[in-house]
Amino acid sequence: MFTSVFSESPVGSLVLESKDGERLRSCLFTTGRRGTKTPETSQRSHAPIFGQARDWLARYFAGERPNPAELPLDPEGTAFQLSVWAVLAAIPYGETVTYGWVAERVGENRGKRTSARAVGGAVGANPLGIIIPCHRVIGANGSLTGFGGGLEAKVALLELEGIAMPRGPRPEAIETPSKNGPDVLIATETPRNSAQML
Template sequence: MLTSVFSESPVGLLVLGSEDGERLRSCLFTTGRQGTKTPETSQRSHAPIFDQARDWLTRYFAGERPDPVELPLDPEGTAFQLSVWEVLAAIPYGETVTYGWVAERVGESRGKRTSARAVGGAVGANPLGIIIPCHRVIGANGSLTGFGGGLEAKVALLELEGVAMSRGARSEAIETPSKNGPDVLIATETPSEFSPDVLAAVTRHAKSDTACKAIRDRQELTS
């Protein structure tokens, strides 16, 4: 049974999970659009792995550079996801890489070509945020992309590590479009097909700055 406990952090409340009390299964954000629900603690909440993980995170946020290998990790995923997470864990502190770069590394280890899109899905499914540093993966054009803990958390983590964040990178940061969400809607419909009610509803549920801007631009055309 997975046991989950809380851990405070400068980027919001984190939820640590362990299946056996000895290895860390997850470190999840409660912030962002993919934030996990807060759990109930249990009698096993004082397992040593949680103290180890909290100590690791404390040192990280204090500006130290703890290595993921210092913790006994037990992420649950497919063989492909595990191969992606292994590459992520090796990204040096304070450096950023692209999804294409990760795809090349994964392809080399698996002996077959891997797409950046497939890698993006595995990066988004990373269950060990911060510890397996998916926040160090950015878009090919240097823009920030979707992050489970929210883009503010991603910026904070990168700045903590000394990564210079230009104003352009911040303003162009976008969330990964959902398959059937507002981002797809604004990309496939024409301005004349938007009624004021639809525009209002889509704006309320848009999941990215880019989506909201596009909606506003289309609204001006239809007004």
């Protein structure tokens, strides 16, 4: 049996879900392309995991850098999806990577080549938004691509982490390689053309 609780955040309403009250199965937005319904209050809504998850999220939104490993997580997915989510969980706070970079890491871990397109599907199926930081994955050209909570939420999360992202119909991040290698990208500034800003 799943238990779900509602939680507010600076980037929108979230639904936290657990099977056993001890491990977090999902953290989903109620808005965006994959928005989920707000749950009914249940008898087990005060299970320990929900307090832990809310504390983790509060620290994240306060500018701290909590590690996903601090929470007992229980996402459900295929072996491939789980391998992608493990790579996502290791993306450093304040940095962005490309789908191609994630595909290379997953391929190395699995011992076989992986496509960026397949990775994109697994990233889009991430049930633990914010906690497993899929918002840190961007297109090879710096485009924001999609996000389950909507692009406004993705921009807000990246900006919270200190990544300046342009706003407008065609975001074009100016990128420089990070210390983690040439394929790990970090947006460092926004174009100075005010016409590109909202």
